Amino acid sequence: MAKKLRMSFVNTVDGKRKTIYLNDPRPDLTDTEVQNAMDSFVGVIVPAGYEKDNATIVDTTTNELFDLIQ
Numbered sequence: 001m002a003k004k005l006r007m008s009f010v011n012t013v014d015g016k017r018k019t020i021y022l023n024d025p026r027p028d029l030t031d032t033e034v035q036n037a038m039d040s041f042v043g044v045i046v047p048a049g050y051e052k053d054n055a056t057i058v059d060t061t062t063n064e065l066f067d068l069i070q
Contacts, residue, residue, distance in 0.1 A: 002060045005029070007038050009050040017053070018046050025057055 005025035009018045038052040
């Protein structure tokens, strides 16, 4: 099972959302580290006018349906 850090941002004017996923977050990652990183993304990776909304660690399971080219 893979883990991803999901960071969500919301536009304060129109309510649109942006989400960034990072693979394999450190197990000892703190909320302060994530909030500081999210703050640094605004205006650089995430357009100005967005604010951090929430962050979660998501466990994912991949089930392959088909693989045509091997």
